[in-house]
Amino acid sequence: MDSVDRRSFIKTVAGAAALAAGDFDARAAESGGPVFLSTWEHGKPANDRAAEVFKSGASLLDAIEKGINVPENDPNVMSVGYGGLPNEEGMVELDAAIMDGTRHRAGAVASLHNIKNPISVARQVLEKTKHTTMAGEGAFRFALRTGFKPEQLLTPESLKRWLEWKAKPERETFWLSASNHDTIGMVGTDGRGHVVSGCSTSGLAWKIPGRVGDSPLVGCGVYADDNVGAASATGDGDLMTNYCTSISIVHYMARGMSPQDACAALLQHVADSDPANRAGFVCVIAISNKGEVGAASMNSKFRLKYALWRDGQSQLLDSVVLY
Numbered sequence: 001m002d003s004v005d006r007r008s009f010i011k012t013v014a015g016a017a018a019l020a021a022g023d024f025d026a027r028a029a030e031s032g033g034p035v036f037l038s039t040w041e042h043g044k045p046a047n048d049r050a051a052e053v054f055k056s057g058a059s060l061l062d063a064i065e066k067g068i069n070v071p072e073n074d075p076n077v078m079s080v081g082y083g084g085l086p087n088e089e090g091m092v093e094l095d096a097a098i099m100d101g102t103r104h105r106a107g108a109v110a111s112l113h114n115i116k117n118p119i120s121v122a123r124q125v126l127e128k129t130k131h132t133t134m135a136g137e138g139a140f141r142f143a144l145r146t147g148f149k150p151e152q153l154l155t156p157e158s159l160k161r162w163l164e165w166k167a168k169p170e171r172e173t174f175w176l177s178a179s180n181h182d183t184i185g186m187v188g189t190d191g192r193g194h195v196v197s198g199c200s201t202s203g204l205a206w207k208i209p210g211r212v213g214d215s216p217l218v219g220c221g222v223y224a225d226d227n228v229g230a231a232s233a234t235g236d237g238d239l240m241t242n243y244c245t246s247i248s249i250v251h252y253m254a255r256g257m258s259p260q261d262a263c264a265a266l267l268q269h270v271a272d273s274d275p276a277n278r279a280g281f282v283c284v285i286a287i288s289n290k291g292e293v294g295a296a297s298m299n300s301k302f303r304l305k306y307a308l309w310r311d312g313q314s315q316l317l318d319s320v321v322l323y
């Protein structure tokens with residue numbers, strides 16, 4: 001397929017996805033209610049919690065934070081928070097960020113150990129400091145100073161997986177290549193033009209200690225601007241960081257694209273700049289300040305399932321795929 005055909009193909013599949021979510025979008029435009037959009041299956045209970053918190057009268061930031069706490073606290077979600085798979089030395093290192101589209105300000109933590117809710121520590125960075133990003137030991141000490149309790153984040157299952165990986169003579173390591181993912185990225189609107197983006201992950205399983213992925217980086221794992229919308233990403237952070245995925249999507253939207261077309265356009269740019277990226281694990285979600293949504297995956301091998309909460313309805317949907 002040549003690039004012109006591919007572009008019209010993208011428009012077509014983007015259109016189909018928009019139609020799939022069309023009922024929702026039409027009703028949201030009428031009702032102007034809150035919308036929550038998250039990555040992967042664990043995004044559904046996270047959205048449900050975010051909606052519940054928001055309906056109780058809390059802020060959109062609170063809703064996104066508390067929503068993301070759900071997979072962080074779930075030991076069965078082995079890519080986020082408690083029970084997340086560790087780095088190659090057996091230490092769980094967590095990355096998270098949250099961005100407020102009104103203040104145009106984020107809080108983020110990277111390589112945080114022994115604290116199971118990095119999104120809440122990121123929120124404290126946003127609310128209690130003039131800093132944006134804190135990392136490693138400093139982030140851990142900051143968490144203790146702001147009231148978080150240190151915990152062992154390895155579960156019996158994640159320890160078992162790490163020991164099995166360690167025991168394999170031919171094990172894959174990040175000194176050369178990549179494997180396990182599944183961050184929670186969540187974007188939402190309050191239905192009145194305010195947007196927030198949040199992201200939390202244990203990063204790549206067996207990563208080299210100290211590695212920071214895209215998730216806690218403003219413009220990469222999160223971006224939010226009330227003038228336009230918000231975006232988040234999941235997949236190979238070592239690839240996506242180089243494309244500043246979330247800010248790029250929001251900028252495409254600022255130039256008039258729908259969230260769905262902006263997600264597809266970003267992926268197309270990543271693919272066009274290096275054809276090898278077509279095989280990459282790159283998945284993105286976006287929401288406009290009017291509550292329209294978009295989600296796209298680079299290829300069908302790594303196809304994003306995303307969760308959408310709108311008008312009291314919670315759904316799991318398949319994203320558009322480019323290759």
Ligand code: ASP
Nearest residue numbers: 181182183203213235237
């Ligand atoms: N993007 C995350 C990272 O590279 C991983 C993921 O999305 O699953 O750390």
